Structure formats: C-alpha cells, structure tokens
Amino acid sequence: MKKWTLLALLLAVLTVLAACGGSEEESGSGESGGGEGEAYRVGIDTTYPPFEFEEDGEYTGIDIDLINAIAENQGFEIEFNPMDFGGIIPALQAGQLDVAIAGMSITDERKEIVDFSDPYFDAGLSLVVAEDNNDITALEDLEGKTVAVKSGTTGAQFARDNEAEYGYEISQFEDSPSMFQEVSNGNADVLLEDYPVIAYAIAESELALKTVGERLTGDQYGIAVLKGENAELLEQINAGLQELRDSGEYDEILNKYIAE
Structure with missing residues (x-):
C-alpha cells in the first residue's frame, strides 16, 4: 500500500513541476513580442x-x-x-x-x-538668364525680349498666358539642353523653368545661367x-x-x- 502511495506522490510532484515549467516558458515568449525599434x-x-x-x-x-x-x-x-x-x-x-x-x-x-x-x-517657376545678364529681374523687364520655353511644360503654358500682358516673344524647344543653350549663347534673353530643376541643372552641369527674381508660382x-x-x-x-x-x-x- 505504501509502495503505491509513494508512486502516486512522485507522479503528482512531476506533474506540478512540468506545469510550472510550461508556465514560465509561455510567459517568457510573451515578453519577447514587443514592438520597440520599429521603423x-x-x-x-x-x-x-x-x-x-x-x-x-x-x-x-x-x-x-x-x-x-x-x-x-x-x-x-x-x-x-x-x-x-x-x-x-x-x-x-x-x-x-x-x-x-x-x-x-x-x-x-x-x-x-x-x-x-x-x-x-x-518650388514654382523661375526666370533664368545668362550669368552676366543684370538687366532682367522680373516679368516687367521682358517687353520686347525673347522667352525660351520647353513645349508641353507649365513654363510654356505660363508664357502663353502672360505673353500679351508683358509683350515678349516666345521661342519653343523640344528639350531642356537646347533651351538652356539658347539663353547661354544670347539667342534668347530668358527662359522659364521649374526652380528646383534648373537650380540642380546649374549646379551639376555648371551652366552659365542664373535664376533671378521671385518665384512666379507658389507651390x-x-x-x-x-x-x-x-x-x-x-x-x-x-x-x-x-x-x-x-x-x-x-x-x-x-x-x-x-x-x-
């Protein structure tokens, strides 16, 4: 009788130990699931x-x-x-x-x-002139001048919308390098281009150009x-x-x- 009682007691102790071990493992796995450091x-x-x-x-x-x-x-x-x-x-x-x-x-x-x-x-559009041009700083200076623009751009649309008011002529180009060159070599007086685009082009390509005046649009x-x-x-x-x-x-x- 004592033999069976001792065996039952040992089984009970083992069961309790197993249960405790399982609880600790589950608790530990739960603590490791935090979201710290998430980008x-x-x-x-x-x-x-x-x-x-x-x-x-x-x-x-x-x-x-x-x-x-x-x-x-x-x-x-x-x-x-x-x-x-x-x-x-x-x-x-x-x-x-x-x-x-x-x-x-x-x-x-x-x-x-x-x-x-x-x-x-x-951002927004800017006036761009040759590096040595100090005569143009605003739209009011464009009467009788030639304005270079790239076809299909917001600069081209802006030029068309304001041509009658400021009295300039428009010269259109299919690509930016040709437009830049036209102003650099003096065949056009000014060009219209998105400010960050032309500023980056000037910095990277060392174009003999500069932006002048305030931005023409306010993005x-x-x-x-x-x-x-x-x-x-x-x-x-x-x-x-x-x-x-x-x-x-x-x-x-x-x-x-x-x-x-």
Whole structure:
C-alpha cells in the first residue's frame, strides 16, 4: 500500500513541476513580442532629382537627406519604400506606408486625404538668364525680349498666358539642353523653368545661367501622413524640421544639391 502511495506522490510532484515549467516558458515568449525599434515606412519616388534619385546604388537627394536628418534629430528610425509617385498616397491609404516625402506639393485636394507637415521647400517657376545678364529681374523687364520655353511644360503654358500682358516673344524647344543653350549663347534673353530643376541643372552641369527674381508660382512641398493618423509622428517631423532650420543644417542640405 505504501509502495503505491509513494508512486502516486512522485507522479503528482512531476506533474506540478512540468506545469510550472510550461508556465514560465509561455510567459517568457510573451515578453519577447514587443514592438520597440520599429521603423517608419517612408514612401519616395526616386525619379525626381534633385529631391530623390539613386546614385551608385544608394538613395540620395534633398528629400532623402532631409528625412534622414529629421529621423536622427528626433530619435526614430525609417525604411525607404521607392515607388511611382502616383502610388504613394494610395499606399498611405492602404496602410503600406507611414510617411511620404516625394517633392509633393501641398494642395487642397491632397489635404482631404493626408495631413502635411510645415512646408519644407518653395518650388514654382523661375526666370533664368545668362550669368552676366543684370538687366532682367522680373516679368516687367521682358517687353520686347525673347522667352525660351520647353513645349508641353507649365513654363510654356505660363508664357502663353502672360505673353500679351508683358509683350515678349516666345521661342519653343523640344528639350531642356537646347533651351538652356539658347539663353547661354544670347539667342534668347530668358527662359522659364521649374526652380528646383534648373537650380540642380546649374549646379551639376555648371551652366552659365542664373535664376533671378521671385518665384512666379507658389507651390510648396510638404511631408505627408495619412489624414487623422500618426499625429505624434507629424509633430516630431515638424519639430525636427524646425531644429534643422535653426541649426543651419537645412540650408546645408539644400546647398549640397542646388545653387541659388
């Protein structure tokens, strides 16, 4: 009788020990499932220099440097997701992205879908003249002048819309290099081009050109998150952007890619 009692007691002890071991294992596995260090997914379009492009297998450009600097300043991590520009806002809506930075103009239509950061870049059209031309600084100086534009662009449309008011002649070109050369060699007095595009071209190609006057249109770029989501992240982005402006790092990033 005692023999069976001792055996039963041993079985009971083993059962309790096994149960305790199983509880500890389950508890440990639950603690290891935290989300610390998770990176924010950032949508970019790498076909838009000088803001985003790929060089030697690395993402680079104003937007890339800017969001990297903001992330470092604010202490969060990011991972880039390159895609066509048209797919970025749908990807935000589908929950595939947390942030978008892609030379995205702040518009009322987009504001219905996303929340924008403070503007980080003033884009828009600029007047561009030869490096040694000090006579043209505004539209009012264009009477009797020749304005070079590229066919099918917003610059060409702007030139047509304002031709009668400012009294200039329009000369159209099919490609940018021909348009740039026309002004450089003096056959045209001025050209119209999107500011960041021409500024980057001047910096990279050492064109004998310069931008003058104020921007002719007022587009501004912003960093986007899905409307009503990631409010805390948006606050961090704005705070980081302001600190970069205050420290001078913002200007350093711009000057790395574009010339004023």
